[in-house]
Amino acid sequence: MAEGLAGPAALPALQLRDLWLRLGREVILRGVNLDVMAGEGLTLLGENGAGKTTLLRLLASGLRPTRGEGRVMGYDLRDSRAVREHIHLMPVDAGLYPDLSCTENLEFALKMHGQTGAVQTGAVAAALRRVTLEAAASRRVRFLSAGMRKRLALARAHLLARPLTLIDEPFANLDTAGRALVLELLGELRAGGVTLIVAAHEPELARQVAPRALRLAAGVLHEA
Template sequence: MVLLDIRNAALAYRGRAALDGVDLCVAGGQTVALLGPNGAGKTSLLRLAAGRLPPKRGSVRVFGRDPARDSATRRRIGFVPQEIALYPRLTVAENLDVFAQLAGLKRPARRSAVAAVLDQTAIEQVADRPVGALSGGYQRRVNLAASLVTRPDLILLDEPTQGVDLAARAAIHKVLEILRKQGAAIVVSTHDFSESERLADRVAFLSAGRLVREGSLADLLRPLAAASPEYEVLLDTPPEPEAEAALRLAGFCTAELSDATSWRAARAAAEGVDGAALLSDLRDAGVPVAEIRIRRPGLEALYRNIIPTGGALP
């Protein structure tokens, strides 16, 4: 069953285009990852799907209704913003009670809803602690819990694991996997390619407000199965000029999606290179190598092929 159906949607802020002719359908039990550079329109698409904004053109339907006009439909949507949208001086349980009240739940229903979502997200142990005293990982988990107090069928998440440690990331992933198995439709905007590969059934690539490629994860990755492996060098610190020259001489360039501590080799340059020998040669040249990764190309390689440089909105 299609829970979210977006057709030819366009959106503009103060006369500037944010989305232009986007089509996206998500069924129950599916997770769709939105990938694209900052400013490509991912957050705008989530706000459109949540009914926070009406489209300038086209249509948005959740369970066949317009969420921007129908409050009952909006209550069936859980929206998790990138920002921590919580009250820092209130406890976790008090925050969840406030969000349940804002959603229209009466006191007895709120009590049971808060207890259920504390258990669902495995945060009972911090229920009585002020949110402002929690680690960033726990705040992200409470942020997710706040969106689930009404047991939504459609969950929209904007960078849900940004800046969290591995334990919090795994905990959030576990909740999302359970929700998908229970039949929820999930749309997650992320810059994390490994997160997308782990969670998503389908992937949608956004560039400059347009959906430029969309499909099942398996279909998108199938053409890469026979491709040459990728070589990536991870550095302890950004390289000095001499070390940078050694990296470039070995066929490496800075990874477009990372900082100066991640360098990737063109496939032709890396073909047949022995990883241990490369590590030794680079260290002998003064390159502060922490790790060399040799891996089969995945979503990140596909992203580099699909998204043009400057794929953000002007």
């Protein structure tokens, strides 16, 4: 692994160097080093409580590292505004607005990212059809099942298609058909050049779209 961060001529999607994170008295991440190249797919494994979700939140600039260096698409990890323009996090709880409908959630996400043209071209309706939620387009999210919320969150990730997409437990609360749809949608993102980091408890599934695997244990990343 190279010392220091690469310059613009050889720009990975993600670079971490000796990254530490302490929350209160607890050390969550310990000297994490990681390179993820643009377009790569990485599966993040680990037991419950290992810190996978916390690492994803840090990469999405929701948390600030205690010490160390990090870059997302060449931007300093601490520059949260720049990082958020290039990254999308789909949390395990889907991160949707419960009092908005399916359509309103997707339209709001597009407007927040300055993609108002996509709202006008029918992209939202097409995205709902893609995840078989067209019949629930006007239903408030609070009345959706866990599996339906998961599919709506995947539709949002597909619509936004940020260069680096972080997915936390994409296969949870889904039946066999739902899991197959997840694989198809994530595969399409990768085919379009999106870099994927998938935290999952189903390595045999996740590695179909994110073949490289690392395991987080005791705050340290290891080859799986």
